[in-house]
Amino acid sequence: MVTGGTSGIGLAIARRFVTEGAQVFVTGRRQARIDAAVAELGPQAVGVRCDVGNLAELDALYELVTRRAGRIDVLVANAGGAEPAVLGDITQEQFDSMFATNVKGVVFGVQKAMPLLSPGASVIIIGSTTSARPDRGMEVYGATKAAVRNFARSWTLNARENGFRVNVLSPGPTRTPGLLGVAAEGEQEAFVKMFENVVPAGRLGEPDEIASAALLLASDTAAFVNGAEWFIDGGYTSV
Known part of the structure; x- marks a missing residue:
């Protein structure tokens, strides 16, 4: 299961995962992208149309997975969104939207999946370097990623009872439509150059x-990796 699996990292x-032979459920909010x-x-x-911040749609998603597969071996909580705004310009709508998708969607996406998770299942939460190294205008987004990192730590405490392991995969600046969409029209080249200058x-x-790291976390090779946060960022959070 890959939430937000219709573009970019997802x-x-x-x-x-498909290349490795898995059956993969991907979710998204736009039917054209899903198709x-x-x-x-x-x-x-x-493909399943699902807004992970909507609990009724999550229930419908997992009902479908139950019918079609009966279990989940790997859950990648990737769906997320970012709306840049600096303190002073943050709106309630931006705040609510990001926390609904990035935090509520992860918490209830994992919780509602628990009956379907197979023994030893791997739960991978897609975090962000902004939780450790904030970028200007991304403070709310970074706060959502810090929140899910803390949830992952808490869930690790219950690994024996839960029967699954959970890790956070935190990409740095990555060439995706989501990142490039943050730049104003006509400024994408300068935006990319800015990151190239600061990423070691x-x-x-x-x-x-990022997908290679997710595959490793999903595999038995990482069976003893639990509660970790892996920064796949070219050294961005280290300096």
């Missing part, structure tokens, strides 16, 4: 690089 993760993702991923993919690796990350 689609790259879904693509990698395009499923067409690309092929018959092993099932000298470039943006690629969605496939």
Whole structure:
């Protein structure tokens, strides 16, 4: 299960899991993007329209998964959104929207999946370097990612009872439509150059690089990795 799996990092993760032979459920809020993702991923993919911040839609999602698969081996809580605003300009609508998707969607997305998680299942929460290294205008978004990181730590305490492990995968600046969409029209090139100048690796990350890390966390190779936060960021949070 990959929430927000119709573009960017989510689609790259879904693509990698399909390549490895998995049946993958991908969610999104826009039917056209869902249809395009499923067409690309092929018959092993099932697309579901779902707003993860809507609990009724989450219930419908997991009812479908129960009928079609009966269990979830890997849950990637990737759906999220960001609306830049500095303190003084933050609106209630921006605040509520980001916390509904990025925090409420993760908490209830995991909680409602628990009856379907197979023994030893891997739960991967997509975080962000903004939780540790805030970027100007991204303070609310960074706060949502700090919140889910703390939830993951708390859930790790119950690993024996829950029967699954949970980790956070925190990408740095990555070449996705979501990141590039933050830049004003006509300023994307300068926006990318800004990150290239501050990321020690000298470039943006690629969605496939995040997908490789997700595949490792999902695999038995990482069976003893629990409660970790992995920064896949070219050194961005280290300096």
